Amino acid sequence: MWDAVKSIQQERPLTADEVHEIGCYKGARGIWRDKTSTSHLTESGNGVCVGISSRGKYEDEIGEETGTYDYPSTQASTQDLGDIDSMKAAMTLGLPLFLLRDTNAKGELVKGKGPKRRVDRVEFVAGDPLSRSFVFTFSLGGRSDYLLPEDEEGSCFQVRESKRKQSNSKKRSQAAFRAAVLSRYGEKRCCLCDAPPEVIEAAHIVPVSDDGSDWGGNGLLLCRNHHALYDLGKWCLDPEQLKVVPASGQDLSTLQIHRSNVLHLKQGPDPAALQWRWDKWS
């Protein structure tokens, strides 16, 4: 399949018909599993996921080098559970899958109807069966040499030369940052209120404008509200006890913060990043 995709893509984006014919994606759902030819590979008979579509995804969730993908989350329909099961089967079997990006004639991403399709081959970086999403990187369609930064070796500050690179390609670094933060914390939930994946953002502790890096340790998973309130200085994390401290005149309940600390995180944020933010805030 990959050879067929590549030989056409060297010239131009694939059409939707060609993608169907080659078999890497069919139908309209986000997840495509080929039940006919792969159901015997799974105990449940649900088959193995072959392709996923970027349609309807936020642009910063799927970048040029890495991306995150949420499992379907409608009220546990049989179809969704089958889709999720097939995705986990692909991970367990160690099979890469295809990512379909809808593009226009110029190769730009579009979300409308009748697009041409760019197909990338992707591999999983992290996919916890208990979490609601997984992180992937491109093995062949994008850059083959990209690796998520080693988590323990990271720094919350950027090295000088990478800053220019990052500002050249903000979208790309945002996707990589999101992937790195998600891979560090596992479950895609707001660490203050448990809000669900649909409203979760990766927040920089040391902001990019202050030379903060895109390393996972420099990030927090927050819902849109708590991200905005963090950036407005309405609360901060005490770097030693990991307590949530409201700004003066605020309290946790008016800020809708349901946890008084973030000690539930298996791996906490980088202490140096928290210290930097605390010193700036207090």
Ligand SMILES: [Zn+2]
């Ligand atoms: Zn929240």
